[in-house]
Amino acid sequence: MSQPTPAASPLSHSSQATSTQPSTFTFQSSNDPLLRAQPHRLATAVIAHADQKPRERVLLYALVFALAPKRCLEIGVRWGGGSRIIHAALSDLSHGVLVSIDPSPSLEFDWTLIADRATLIIGSSPADLGRCLAAADGPFDFVFVDGDHSEKSCYADLEGVAQMTTPGANILLHDAFHPPVDRAIARALQSLPFADVAMPALTRNDGLHVESGRTMTFGGVRWLRRK
Numbered sequence: 001m002s003q004p005t006p007a008a009s010p011l012s013h014s015s016q017a018t019s020t021q022p023s024t025f026t027f028q029s030s031n032d033p034l035l036r037a038q039p040h041r042l043a044t045a046v047i048a049h050a051d052q053k054p055r056e057r058v059l060l061y062a063l064v065f066a067l068a069p070k071r072c073l074e075i076g077v078r079w080g081g082g083s084r085i086i087h088a089a090l091s092d093l094s095h096g097v098l099v100s101i102d103p104s105p106s107l108e109f110d111w112t113l114i115a116d117r118a119t120l121i122i123g124s125s126p127a128d129l130g131r132c133l134a135a136a137d138g139p140f141d142f143v144f145v146d147g148d149h150s151e152k153s154c155y156a157d158l159e160g161v162a163q164m165t166t167p168g169a170n171i172l173l174h175d176a177f178h179p180p181v182d183r184a185i186a187r188a189l190q191s192l193p194f195a196d197v198a199m200p201a202l203t204r205n206d207g208l209h210v211e212s213g214r215t216m217t218f219g220g221v222r223w224l225r226r227k
């Protein structure tokens, strides 16, 4: 059973850890702790057992770390690796909370290790998103959509997310190259208050889907912004 990175864990190589501790900044006028935050837990993106490619995991850590959201939502938890990565970035920022929802997670670690700023809701999106909103004590400004990958469910997730976010919120969708997810996003861009930002991870995977035994397209991350 893998365990989350300890709270103060540095990067795994001491030379890298040293390089994240510059003695000077080129711009020193601000003491804003968010500007001075260091990515001490970046290694979590590499070692957490997430149902994502390594490039996608690093992107998830980097976007949360760079955007410094106040309230994050993850739809679809499975083994909990995505939650650990988001929690690691928020912990490095000493800022923000995460609410994760899944009707039947298969956690591979003790959630209490990340419960300082992460809440697990056993429930289904979109029906139980109101419970997530209550747990976060306000609307979300960062959402990672990675639940049921059917077109109907993914579109329903986005309908729900539109209700739980404020303008400017960033929404990432995993497996955006999967045709049903791609169709749901296309419909959402037509009829829901979202703008297309980019496809920041071109991690298209046309391989064998282990669970179904069929060859199909998965992978990729699409970035939307709430209008």
Ligand SMILES: C[S@@+](CC[C@H](N)C(=O)[O-])C[C@H]1O[C@@H](n2cnc3c(N)ncnc32)[C@H](O)[C@@H]1O
Binding pocket: 049, 050, 051, 052, 074, 075, 076, 077, 078, 079, 080, 081, 082, 083, 101, 102, 103, 104, 105, 106, 123, 124, 125, 126, 146, 147, 148, 153
């Ligand atoms: C691809 S996995 C999530 C992987 C995880 N985000 C990660 O980064 O490792 C999909 C998960 O979505 C969950 N799921 C299915 N329907 C859901 C729903 N309506 N609401 C929330 N989660 C759902 C499944 O139980 C499954 O654990």
